[in-house]
Amino acid sequence: MISSLFLRALLAGGCLALACGLLGVFLVLRRDAMISHGLSHVAFAGVALGLALNLMPVVFSVAVCLAGSIVILRLKEQARLPGDTAIALLSSAGLALAILLMSIKRDFGAELMSYLFGDILAIGPSEIYLAAGLAVAVLAAILLNLPRLMFMTFDREAASVAGIRLSRLDRLLVMLSAVTIVLGLRIVGLLLVTGLTVIPAASALQLARNFRQTLFLSCLFSLLSIMGGITLAYVLDLPASAAIIFLSLIIFSLGYMIRKRR
Amino acid sequence: MEEIVRVEGVSFAYDGLPALVDINLSIYRGDFLAIIGPNGSGKTTLLKIMVGLLKPRQGRVWLFQQPLETFNQWFRIGYIQQKATNFDPIFPISVAEVIAASLNSASRPAGAVRTPVRQKILEALQIVGLEQEADKPLNSLSGGQQQRVFIARALATDPEILLLDEPTTGVDYPSQENFYDLLGQLNKQKQLTIVLVTHDYGIVNRHVNRVACLNQKLVYHGEHSEFCQSDRFRQLLHGGHHLISHRH
Numbered sequence: 001m002i003s004s005l006f007l008r009a010l011l012a013g014g015c016l017a018l019a020c021g022l023l024g025v026f027l028v029l030r031r032d033a034m035i036s037h038g039l040s041h042v043a044f045a046g047v048a049l050g051l052a053l054n055l056m057p058v059v060f061s062v063a064v065c066l067a068g069s070i071v072i073l074r075l076k077e078q079a080r081l082p083g084d085t086a087i088a089l090l091s092s093a094g095l096a097l098a099i100l101l102m103s104i105k106r107d108f109g110a111e112l113m114s115y116l117f118g119d120i121l122a123i124g125p126s127e128i129y130l131a132a133g134l135a136v137a138v139l140a141a142i143l144l145n146l147p148r149l150m151f152m153t154f155d156r157e158a159a160s161v162a163g164i165r166l167s168r169l170d171r172l173l174v175m176l177s178a179v180t181i182v183l184g185l186r187i188v189g190l191l192l193v194t195g196l197t198v199i200p201a202a203s204a205l206q207l208a209r210n211f212r213q214t215l216f217l218s219c220l221f222s223l224l225s226i227m228g229g230i231t232l233a234y235v236l237d238l239p240a241s242a243a244i245i246f247l248s249l250i251i252f253s254l255g256y257m258i259r260k261r262r
Numbered sequence: 263m264e265e266i267v268r269v270e271g272v273s274f275a276y277d278g279l280p281a282l283v284d285i286n287l288s289i290y291r292g293d294f295l296a297i298i299g300p301n302g303s304g305k306t307t308l309l310k311i312m313v314g315l316l317k318p319r320q321g322r323v324w325l326f327q328q329p330l331e332t333f334n335q336w337f338r339i340g341y342i343q344q345k346a347t348n349f350d351p352i353f354p355i356s357v358a359e360v361i362a363a364s365l366n367s368a369s370r371p372a373g374a375v376r377t378p379v380r381q382k383i384l385e386a387l388q389i390v391g392l393e394q395e396a397d398k399p400l401n402s403l404s405g406g407q408q409q410r411v412f413i414a415r416a417l418a419t420d421p422e423i424l425l426l427d428e429p430t431t432g433v434d435y436p437s438q439e440n441f442y443d444l445l446g447q448l449n450k451q452k453q454l455t456i457v458l459v460t461h462d463y464g465i466v467n468r469h470v471n472r473v474a475c476l477n478q479k480l481v482y483h484g485e486h487s488e489f490c491q492s493d494r495f496r497q498l499l500h501g502g503h504h505l506i507s508h509r510h
């Protein structure tokens with residue numbers, strides 16, 4: 001018999017997969033792939049804070065991560081720093097904070113560790129519906145701004161002359177990344193969440209001939225990896241995070257080989 | 263005559279190094295203005311200031327009689343930046359999608375009739391002779407073809423003024439002539455106002471009605487016909503090349 005736990009995991013995983021699939025294309029093409037890496041460490045600190053204060057960790061880490069995303073943007077724009085240095089700075093800060101909190105309040109160490117590796121099959125119903133809802137909100141925000149996001153990513157100068165407010169869209173994108181990362185943290189964990197957002201888009205780039213195909217393939221690959229990974233994990237009793245990432249890497253390898261053959 | 267662009271007392275510096283000094287310039291509806299000057303004379307900088315990509319350190323700009331800071335009818339303006347073809351070579355985008363991106367995100371005049379996007383795209387591509395390539399990946403086209411795609415993108419929103427920064431770099435000579443003839447035709451038939459930064463003054467001069475020579479300052483600004491009588495033009499034509507090759 002299929003458990004409701006499994007079905008809920010599939011539902012939330014599916015919503016998140018679509019959000020990651022779309023978002024990943026923009027992150028990769030903007031050379032912002034490592035933003036997920038930085039934000040995941042900030043989100044981890046948020047989780048630690050939430051656990052230390054006995055607040056709902058997801059809600060709390062979304063808030064902390066949104067703040068972190070604004071800091072990354074500010075540093076990129078205003079400090080004399082290349083983007084990747086800004087990210088290195090922030091991810092160290094996030095991890096240092098989490099370690100500090102863990103040493104002060106020793107009782108939640110084990111629970112915090114679960115966010116390193118993630119486990120979608122261990123999440124309670126209320127949290128999983130919240131996650132699905134947030135993923136749908138991210139998805140809607142991207143779809144509503146799709147032409148403008150595409151224009152800006154392809155050609156910032158022309159987009160600006162077309163009247164698009166670049167700074168506003170930049171902020172939107174990094175905030176959507178923040179929310180997505182927090183959700184991804186719960187599913188595959190801090191250590192693998194960058195792969196969740198980036199690998200499907202990278203695979204799509206191997207095969208797509210235009211932008212529409214890229215978005216479609218990236219979503220498809222993301223869905224196949226996450227839903228497939230959750231199913232494998234449930235049936236074979238494997239860690240879901242590893243199953244998801246391995247599936248997406250297999251898809252990437254296939255895509256890469258097909259492109260080389262053409 | 264309707265003033266479309268007004269540049270008043272504009273100066274600009276990059277990190278303290280002056281690039282433009284006290285520029286005053288007006289462009290009227292139907293003008294075909296060529297901006298010429300040596301490398302580094304501030305032509306690109308001036309164009310970027312006109313379209314709001316750079317903020318002047320001093321002075322003001324008006325577009326369609328509105329101060330640039332509050333101007334929002336960007337669909338009236340077409341702009342092709344210098345080296346538009348320096349885009350990310352791994353970016354997966356088809357020719358039609360390049361144009362669709364701009365059509366779908368441009369603000370529109372209130373009450374405008376919407377032609378289907380696909381039809382607009384094909385019309386714009388037809389002008390530059392690329393309607394056959396609509397669904398090809400942009401990075402599979404030659405450099406000159408890509409340049410024409412960007413020209414089509416600028417035309418697709420039916421702008422009233424077109425600002426072009428050395429648009430024919432990398433385009434072969436016959437296509438260049440065709441392109442400038444096309445600009446001349448759009449200028450005469452549709453009253454499209456054109457601002458063209460160029461080093462090929464010899465090829466365009468039969469379409470142009472006004473000239474601006476730039477070298478940080480506006481060295482000359484006026485009618486093309488008078489420009490031809492001037493010493494500067496003779497220098498330009500006869501080997502002197504003072505305007506073309508030296509930085510003062």
Ligand SMILES: Nc1ncnc2c1ncn2[C@@H]1O[C@H](COP(=O)(O)OP(=O)(O)OP(=O)(O)O)[C@@H](O)[C@H]1O
Binds near residue numbers: 281304305
């Ligand atoms: N982003 C920048 N940062 C610093 N200095 C710049 C920048 N862009 C241009 N400059 C400087 O400003 C001056 C004017 O440059 P601009 O690009 O406007 O010249 P141009 O007339 O368009 O030259 P070209 O014919 O080579 O295109 C040059 O001295 C250039 O070195």
Ligand SMILES: [Mg+2]
Binds near residue numbers: 344427
């Ligand atoms: Mg230039």
